[in-house]
Each structure stands twice: as structure tokens, then as C-alpha cells.
Amino acid sequence: MNVREAIETRRSIKKFNGQAVSKEQMKEIVEAGTWAPNHGTREPWRLVGAVGESMDRMLEAIKEVAVPKWRDMSEDELNSALTKFMQPGAVLFIVVPEDARQKERMEDFGAASAMIQNMQLAAWEMGIGSCWKTPPFIDNPKFRSTLGVKPGERIISMLQFGYFDEAPKAKPRKPAEDILEFFE
Ligand SMILES: Cc1cc2nc3c(=O)[nH]c(=O)nc-3n(C[C@H](O)[C@H](O)[C@H](O)COP(=O)(O)O)c2cc1C
Structure with a gap:
């Protein structure tokens, strides 16, 4: 898969099939992430992850901070919703420093975002889907x-990372001429 093909075909995967992802695969994906551009080689990121069995403990931690819509559910409904939520084989939380200086903070968020995209593309090439989520918790x-x-x-x-059966259709993007103007 060449770079352009990976960029265009990658989709956010929100429905995983439960097939296991290994720690070795996750390390390979993170390795690809570390090559992202970042100002001053600050490498402004660290990651906390769960794979396989530890996903159950992660689920418990998430349950403790369940969002309101989950709080209204019965125990059975909550377990089913959270199990679905945790269907992916692995999850990584990306942690960045909040630099007091605005420019550095923006750079660090930008660099970590590039790192995330690297990881999503590397995973995609390995046949592993991913989705960047920002749940309130x-x-x-x-x-x-x-x-x-x-x-x-x-x-x-x-x-979230995991294997999937079907990738969703791409949502169309604006053509370059709509968002680009050359300074003359
Ligand atoms: C900063 C950021 C936050 C996102 N948060 C969520 C989220 O909370 N829940 C979700 O389902 N998707 C989330 N997404 C994924 C987007 O919904 C997805 O990228 C978008 O629909 C485009 O689909 P594609 O990635 O398949 O091209 C997020 C993406 C980004 C970049």
C-alpha cells in the first residue's frame, strides 16, 4: 500500500469484530507513530494502553466514570453497551503536556495529532482499523x-484499534480548489 492509497482508503472504524490484536502489533503501530514531525524533537506524547485481557479492567475503569446516558441504563443494558464500546482489540490513550506557553501547546497538540494519524495509517496497512474518539470521560x-x-x-x-469486517463508505471531502487559494 503506498502512502496516498493509505491516506485515501483509511476509514474510521466504529464496528470491530472482536479478533485479538497483540501487544507486538501495538508496539509496531506506536513505533510508526513516533516518526511524526514534532518541533524541537520534544516528542510531546506518552501513551497508556490496554490490549487483550487488560481491556476488561479498562472497561471497569470506564464504567466507574460512565457518562450520564449510560448512568440511566439498567445493569444489563450498561454491560451490553460497554462491551460493544470495548469490542476493539486494543485502546490507546494519548497524553500530551499542556505547556503554559500557547505556541508550544499548539505545536505539541499538532505533533501528537500527526502521531495519531501515523498510527492510524500504519495500522490500516496492517489490516487493523482504528477510530480517534473523544468521549467526555x-x-x-x-x-x-x-x-x-x-x-x-x-x-x-x-x-481504538481492532479488526473489522466492513469499512464504512467515505464521506466526501471538499475539492482542493474550494479550500486553496494561491497568493499572487
Ligand atoms: C479530534 C477528533 C475527534 C473525534 N472524536 C470522535 C468521537 O468522539 N466519536 C466518533 O465516533 N468519532 C470521532 N472521530 C472520528 C471522526 O468521526 C471521523 O474521522 C470522521 O467521521 C471522518 O471519517 P473517516 O476518518 O473515516 O474519514 C474523531 C476524529 C477526530 C480527528
């Missing part, structure tokens, strides 16, 4: 503490 103090996120750090993404 990523800012929950209890959840942050469970993950060991320190003051001055922020979780910017819950990145």
Missing part, C-alpha cells in the same frame, strides 16, 4: 487518576 479526574495522568497533562484521544 477523558477529562474526568477519577479516570485521569486511574490512568496516572498528571496535572499539566491532557488526554487528547482515546484511540
Whole structure:
């Protein structure tokens, strides 16, 4: 798969088939992530992940900070919704420093976003789907503490990974001429 093909064919996968993803595969994906451009080689990211059996413990941690819509569910409904939510084989939380300086903070978020895209593309090439999610609980103090996120750090993404049976159709994008103007 060449780069352009990976960029264009990658889709956010929201329905996984439950097939296991290994720690070795996740390490390979993260390795690809680390080659993202980042100012001053600050490498402004760290990742907290769960794979395989530890996904169950992650699910428990998430249950503790369940969002309101989940809180209204019966125990059975909640278990079923969360199991579906955790159907992916692996999950990575991407943690970035919140630099007090605005420019550096913007650069670090940008670099970590590039890292995430690298990981999504590398996974795609391996046949593994992913989705960048920002559920409300990523800012929950209890959840942050469970993950060991320190003051001055922020979780910017819950990145889910897993195998899938079907990729969704792409949503069309604006053509380049609509968003690009050349300075004359
Ligand atoms: C910063 C960011 C946050 C996102 N948060 C969510 C989310 O919370 N839930 C979700 O289903 N998808 C989320 N997505 C994925 C987008 O919905 C997805 O990228 C978009 O629909 C385009 O689809 P594609 O990635 O297949 O091209 C997020 C994507 C980005 C970049």
C-alpha cells in the first residue's frame, strides 16, 4: 500500500469484530507513530494502553466514570453497551503536556495529532482499523487518576484499534480548489 492509497482508503472504524490484536502489533503501530514531525524533537506524547485481557479492567475503569446516558441504563443494558464500546482489540490513550506557553501547546497538540494519524495509517496497512474518539470521560479526574495522568497533562484521544469486517463508505471531502487559494 503506498502512502496516498493509505491516506485515501483509511476509514474510521466504529464496528470491530472482536479478533485479538497483540501487544507486538501495538508496539509496531506506536513505533510508526513516533516518526511524526514534532518541533524541537520534544516528542510531546506518552501513551497508556490496554490490549487483550487488560481491556476488561479498562472497561471497569470506564464504567466507574460512565457518562450520564449510560448512568440511566439498567445493569444489563450498561454491560451490553460497554462491551460493544470495548469490542476493539486494543485502546490507546494519548497524553500530551499542556505547556503554559500557547505556541508550544499548539505545536505539541499538532505533533501528537500527526502521531495519531501515523498510527492510524500504519495500522490500516496492517489490516487493523482504528477510530480517534473523544468521549467526555477523558477529562474526568477519577479516570485521569486511574490512568496516572498528571496535572499539566491532557488526554487528547482515546484511540481504538481492532479488526473489522466492513469499512464504512467515505464521506466526501471538499475539492482542493474550494479550500486553496494561491497568493499572487
Ligand atoms: C479530534 C477528533 C475527534 C473525534 N472524536 C470522535 C468521537 O468522539 N466519536 C466518533 O465516533 N468519532 C470521532 N472521530 C472520528 C471522526 O468521526 C471521523 O474521522 C470522521 O467521521 C471522518 O471519517 P473517516 O476518518 O473515516 O474519514 C474523531 C476524529 C477526530 C480527528
